[in-house]
Amino acid sequence: MHIHKFEQFWIKLSFVLIAFFVATVVYGFVAMDLKVIGDHATIDPQNLADTKFGNPGVREVTRNGQTEYEVYVQTIQFAFNPGTAQPIEVPVDTRVTFYITSPDVLHGFDVAGTNLNTMAIPGQVAKFTTIFPEVREYGIVCNEYCGPAHHVMEGKIKVVPKSEFDKSNLVE
């Protein structure tokens, strides 16, 4: 085979580039806590009422001696429950784990302008943990087409100082 020596050099450089990309991703994943969601659990989308999704909202849990929060969200055509009618309120600098599923069609759950971005698929529970670093409001958009009124589907996350966090809104 006849490969010009410039092209051979370029092919080597290409491998370097590919290896560099893989290395950055692995480094980010391992050392910088930039994860993606994986396989968590399946659920019967027609019977969410009997699960924690039947009473969606923010729950307080204690894990490893720390107070953490769990947020159960149902994405429905065309709202986040909770999120749309009332904002999801969580304290700043605290571990918050989201559990998201859909009883009807595919939706997206994207906290606009952040790296929190996941699909809500009927039958699957999307689970991820995060820490909100600053006190502010975030918008949530559905970023997967979910039907004729897809574009009105939005919600809000309200991150408040720990001292102002109102525990009366928690669900059991």
Add this chain to the structure above:
Amino acid sequence: MYEEKSDNSTKKLVKILVIVGIGIPVLVELMTLFNLINVQIFEDEKDVNSNDTNVTEVRGFGEGDTLFANQESAVLIDQLRVKVSAQEWRFALGITSMDSTSQEKLQIRVDSLRLQSKKILLGIDSSSWEVRQTVPAQIYGEWALPNGDIPTKLFVSIEQQEADSTTRVSQEIPLHKIPVRYNQE
């Protein structure tokens, strides 16, 4: 083959095309690159779009709000919803009279609807726009919307009949966050 040799006018055209068709794109990309790096690295702490640009929020009405609050015949919005299905969009409105003691006749009328597309739907065109009932009353109406449109403002009037006189009051009701839901039926 293409025309013999490109003559002078073609050469000039090519020059213009290259400047406009390739020059502008290169400029756009360079500006993007410059701005990205400039903003992210050199203006890090400046918080470019300060979040305080408070849009003076006109508070709209929603489910649970009271209409004609300063009248004696105040009414409550107990349902406000856009029901969406593949074929049609419907606007559903439920109103309850607050005062269950008065015996006078009350007529509640949705005069017109202003939609997001700036269209106005007139109430009188369709019989279902007018709802008559005596108090205490709970009324409910549904209206077909143009596909894809959402009401932003309601014009409602009530007529209170007392003996021989009737008082008519109208109110403009800006709506806030109407829940849009898939219509299961």
Add this chain to the structure above:
Amino acid sequence: MPDEASKSTNSNESGKSWEEQDPDIVREVTIDEYKPYGTLTLTLIYFAIVALMWVFMYFVEFAGNAPSIIE
């Protein structure tokens, strides 16, 4: 070896190579003398842009875009 070209057209102009018939082509460059320095330059520029932009996108735009999924 099938000469795809000759099948379609130039059957009557066999003697000369196609380069010699094209008026725009001023000389023929053979494989032995051809050194694609220009290509190498362009690809190296591309490599540099891509590598730099990658670092910027990953470590500034993405990693600095918290909150992120940490678990």
Add this chain to the structure above:
Amino acid sequence: MTFIHKYPKAAKVAKANFIVAFIALAIGGFFGFVQALHRTNVFRGFFNSGEYYTLLTGHGVLLALIFTTFFIAGLFVWGVTRSLDREPENLAYTWSWFWLMTIGTIMATVAILGGLVPDSSIRAAVLYTFYPPLQAHPLFYIGLALVVVGSWMAGADWFWSYRKWRGENPNERIPILSFMTLFTMLMWYVCTIGLALEVVGLLIPWSLGLVTEIEPLLPRTLFWFFGHAVVYFWLLPAYYVWYAILPKLSGGRLFSDSMTRIVFIIFLLLSTPVGYHHQYADPGISVGFKFYAMASTLLLLLPSLITLFTVVASMEHGARQRGGKGYLKWIGKLPWDRPAFVGCALAGIMFAAGGFSGMINASMNINLLIHNTIWVPGHFHLTVGTAVALTFMAITYWLLPQLTGRKLKHKTLALIQPYAWFLGMTLMSNAMHRAGLAGVPRRTAEPEYMGFEFEPIFGTMTEMKWQIAIGGTILTISLILFLWVVVASWLAGEKSDKPVDDHIPEPLSGVEHTPAILDNMKLWFTLALVLVILAYAFPLWEMVADGIFSPGALPRPS
């Protein structure tokens, strides 16, 4: 003598395919224009926001699936016929696949456009990814299935020609044009297994009501089994043009025959096992499989980076033969006054840019920065929307004269067209990428929200929206120019025996340097299947182990 005079039957078939392709391009392009104005709220009077999704479905299906498939069929008929020097083996068979694909196209189009008729029950606003449980009318799925079956038959037609040719030429190497065709089709056969399982096995029975419930993740996964390879099904024919024809248009020769073949082999091997990179944000798929898909995807950068070198080197060769000098000065010696060359070259430049955003998309965690934001359509309008579509348009300026025996008309307009496309696409795609970084979602009729504002890194939302609308308008003008030149040349171009210089020179480093093993189709096809099984067998098994339709969701009309 040009193609139509030597192979009148094949020319007719190719032309028929082009007609369908260009009609789809015209309708789909118009929908794109409406969307550009609607989304940006520059003008929303054409259709309402509910109908937007019908248009969006039409735009995606007609352009990404129909325009591409038919154009590719026409292009490959031309290439196989020419490089093997034989007309199609059996015209009845050839026309049967064409008509099958056309009928399928009409069915799917009717199903989509039904959504614009008030109260119609024939609807298909499911977008071109048609994720259940959103359900389209059965006509939509059956129509698309027919298009795919037709494309399989088309591929079989070309293998048939190849077999016959091989019988008469037992010792020759596969001519490069046929090689690229056959390997593209082999890849197509591998990836459409997923689509066939999804559409025929799940969606058609479900849309007909034979089963009521469906598990959403399984068809979605099967779709992406097919869905990334399909982008290479669009892209490889553009590569085919860049490898086989662009060097000649630049006045040079293909740099290396063997690298060309290697590139196509790598695409055959790796195009399908990478589908999970569209599902990085999906629950239900473990991180391990996502990582495997990422590694394969990034490895797929290799053939594209090799292409970059080989194709640019071929162009540089042309420029040097035309008197070009220096490290970069030679670029000026390229024929920037010839529409076919300009279109291909600009398409290639855009692909290099699109390649970068593709690298971001492909890289697992950073993907979450832009997943399902408008960045993604920004990306694929550079790749399929320009690298592929602009190449197809540009090469039409060179192919059409061969297929019709008529010279190209309106050469000035034809020359303006690719430059306009490049400008319009830069404006539109640049703003889409930037808006995506701010989190603006894709696939939405109205990206304005009541509860919050997007915060762009720099610039304003208004400025980006205008950039998209203006870019989209320039693209529409460019598309009209293209269609006008094609129709005018086709109907009224000057008849000629030699309407275009259709000679394709031999590669610089020819087939005599190419190892024979590269032509071993059985070997590479088997290896491709093995890689697919490695990537998909276990996760798919996990999904179906609890029942194919379970956990089941109920259908929702779209």
